[in-house]
Amino acid sequence: MSQPSYVIGHQQPDTDTIISAVAYARLKQAQGEDAAPARAGAINPETQFVLDRWEVEKPALLEDAAGERLALVDHNEHSQTVSGAREAEITDIVDHHRIGDVETSSPIFFRNEPVGSTATILTRLYDEADVEIDAQTAGLLLSGLLSDTVVLRSPTTTDTDRTVAERLADIADVDYETYGKELLQQKSKLGEKEPREMVLGDFKEFEFGSHDVGIGQIETVEPDTVLEQREAVLEAMDEVVAEREYAVLVLLVTDLLEEESTALVAGDHAETVEAGLDVTLTDREAFLPGVMSRKKQVVPPLEDAFQ
Template identity: 75%
Template sequence: MPSSLHVIGHQQPDTDTICSALAYARLKQAQGVDATPARAGEVNPETQFVLDRWDTESPSLLDDAAGEQLILVDHNEYSQAVSGAHDATIVEVVDHHRIGDIETSDPIYFRNEPVGSTATILTQLYEEANKTIDAQTAGLLLSGLLSDTVVLRSPTTTDQDRSIADHLADIAGVDIEKYGKELLQQKSKIGEKSPREMVLSDFKEFEFESHQVGIGQVETVEPEVVLEQREAVLAAMDDVATERNYTVFLLLVTDLLKEESTALIAGTQIDTVEDGLDTTFTEQEAFLPGVMSRKKQVVPPLEDAFN
């Protein structure tokens, strides 16, 4: 039986990864390619709000990708990919993160740009293919873009993101600030989760030299909801770090209104993290003024520190 072609994002999927899978699968279908959107985990409250708002079904859950064909969106590292990715055929990658460890036996289409979201790149791909973006797809792409750039406030935001956001908002018929505030409110529903669900809801695993490092992030307008459960959250982080043999598990609790983060940490080599982030942890906690982006402000200095 021939393998299927799945467009899929990373584990612990966020809004950009889900919306990108949906939008790129639609573009592929418009180009005559039999591609299906898929997801590598459960959707979070913000993403479910987006799917409901734009009357779109969630991509189907792919538990094991072994033997399948994959188009990876919003990631390009095996540690973040769907189970079985090592035994799948990766035929394309569209991403906006650092270049990771994905390997292929044949040349593939690999699009990676230093922009604020994968949705930004996909909008360009629609334009390059001369394919029309309908209002629903524009709403999905705009949602992914605004979510990943924290409504264009993240330091990862580029002029390209801003221009494309305006274009998508016009097609979708929404006001960026008004709709963005609705997305921010949905992010704050993290407080409804258990401590373990909180720390793993927006989570990525990295390999720095021989060190396995987990970095989670909670973006919210109510950081106190998370920090009031500090001890339970740290206990959950300790459990995950032990189970997965992480050198370090770092959690960013990001205040979207004040544009700053509080970092909680578990594991060993805390001093390495302190050196990388130029901070000091007291009782497993540190304040990181101005830090909002894991991708731009946390991962690069930590990679340098561990290497």
């Protein structure tokens, strides 16, 4: 009997990463594989709301993946993988981000599509495998899709996402706009968080040439909740930069209703951020009208600027 595998998303998991782990593990199980969902970090309030809404247990926390078999969802860069992933056997990758640096010693199943969420790709994989999507799984997949595309408002949203969202909402028997607004409210539960938690809550690390760069994002309908604590948040960012030796750390405070962001910046390469994003920082802050997507609107220009 082969060793069982864990299906796991990135560190600082968001809703798409958690539900993708659950949904892909279920697909594998339906195909006769021994797979279980896992997570690489704490569950955020929005994701907990989703799990409670659809009556699903949160995946087990995997603290060290060395020696395990892993299927990666919603990421494919070692800077974002669970601890020990370099010493694990990676069997599958399903993702919608840029192609990163995860290497394998033999061919694997690798599915990467330019869509708004990993949940969208997984819905297609269910169809291709001729595996029925039940109402609960549809609710989970819809949650990941709506969360990552900001209820189909993000510039990463494609026609495929819209078509899939309508279908999943029909199976789950919900109105996706109404349900999506509930998710947006959950994203805004920031008041009880410490500044460091805000910075690292939805956070990804990138290697741009020889530079390590951190990019965090806070999506909220109440941006003033964060910006009123600006000095404390910047202090927390400085601490993270010093601890992790980042060239720069950018935190996007994204207003989901106005569809715009404010960027806060820490580190010694602020001028590179200015060049990459075509902005001028004032007191380590810049306004980014129309910017909602870290993946599409921030990562590519910063990568170009650093390289």
